[in-house]
Amino acid sequence: MRVLALLLLTTWAVAAPDKLRIEIQPLPASVRPLLEQGKAGPYVFSYPDYYTWCPSIIRDDQGRYQLFHSRWPKEKYWTSWMTHSEVDRAVASSPEGPYTPIGVVIPPTSDGRGKWFNAHNPKIEKFEGSYWLYFIQTWGTEITESMRLEIARKAYSHPKWMGEVRPNQRTFVAKAPSLDGPWSITPDPIVEPAKTIVRLTVNPGVCRRPDGSYLMIVKGDKPGETRFIRNQAVATSPRPEGPWTIADKPAIDYLDSEDVSLWYDQGRERYYAVFHETTQGRGFIGMITSEDGLNWEKSAQFELTPKVINFDDGTSWKPAMMERPFMLRDEKGTPTHLVVACGSTKHTSIVILPVKVK
Numbered sequence: 001m002r003v004l005a006l007l008l009l010t011t012w013a014v015a016a017p018d019k020l021r022i023e024i025q026p027l028p029a030s031v032r033p034l035l036e037q038g039k040a041g042p043y044v045f046s047y048p049d050y051y052t053w054c055p056s057i058i059r060d061d062q063g064r065y066q067l068f069h070s071r072w073p074k075e076k077y078w079t080s081w082m083t084h085s086e087v088d089r090a091v092a093s094s095p096e097g098p099y100t101p102i103g104v105v106i107p108p109t110s111d112g113r114g115k116w117f118n119a120h121n122p123k124i125e126k127f128e129g130s131y132w133l134y135f136i137q138t139w140g141t142e143i144t145e146s147m148r149l150e151i152a153r154k155a156y157s158h159p160k161w162m163g164e165v166r167p168n169q170r171t172f173v174a175k176a177p178s179l180d181g182p183w184s185i186t187p188d189p190i191v192e193p194a195k196t197i198v199r200l201t202v203n204p205g206v207c208r209r210p211d212g213s214y215l216m217i218v219k220g221d222k223p224g225e226t227r228f229i230r231n232q233a234v235a236t237s238p239r240p241e242g243p244w245t246i247a248d249k250p251a252i253d254y255l256d257s258e259d260v261s262l263w264y265d266q267g268r269e270r271y272y273a274v275f276h277e278t279t280q281g282r283g284f285i286g287m288i289t290s291e292d293g294l295n296w297e298k299s300a301q302f303e304l305t306p307k308v309i310n311f312d313d314g315t316s317w318k319p320a321m322m323e324r325p326f327m328l329r330d331e332k333g334t335p336t337h338l339v340v341a342c343g344s345t346k347h348t349s350i351v352i353l354p355v356k357v358k
Contacts, residue, residue: 021358029313038347045350055339068124078345080152085120115139133174134204140164169200190242196250197233205262217260251296265333274325320344
């Protein structure tokens, strides 16, 4: 009887239900004009002449918060995110900011990168005493500066967009001893499409597992699907730089999604990931969970938030786009802030939303 009781107790502990609840706090009403006008300030980071997207924040050794993000020039069209994006960073004394730009981390093109260009989807992590910046690049045949401009201008109607540049997007990682660099970029992609995704590997999210190995969720197209639907694949590796192996089961294959931010919660002994559900005109920021990192399910709070920013005077603002969720956590993996990219093809902002964990 005692053995049976212990067995039942162990089974219950392993299968304990997810109880994480995250309450997103309203922003001060004074933030609304900043969002509507594309200006920077507390809770909001923006550039006057650039679009900015893909936020990822890390606390440095001095206790400051460094915001890694993508940006690309407004003069080269919204769709130049595919051709002219670069990774930049900014710094603040608190997670909410205001953030001060520091400079370019990885430019759109540079020596030593061979055929690869563009720098997008940054995620900054610290593993094993070094900093690891995961990001994506692409390539195509005979891509000159004038060709990149033409691809950006014509976008989806350009034959190279869907024929070469989009399907050649791959995940890379840059390593540095300090957030100031120097950054050493892997010469080749660190993960290729396989099993549960085809064509591309983008939107990487990486965390360290309790056993010292590493877990990644990465986006690609859904195999055997004629519609435009993306899957979230799971990959594992013994080291931050790889080799990465795609697992047999995806994290998400039941809806079109992207932009995963991944972490391990030590207190709950669970993995969590937030993502962007892409339904045009609706959509939401969602959350999934896993006990082992390989078998994922909808979290108890699956729809974390609609695409709306709420203010403390009871009003709200619905941006044309609200994507690229990043969950900032404390040292134990407890969420403290949800960071999102918002805006339109006129101007964009990175918005830092404080959260309360219930």
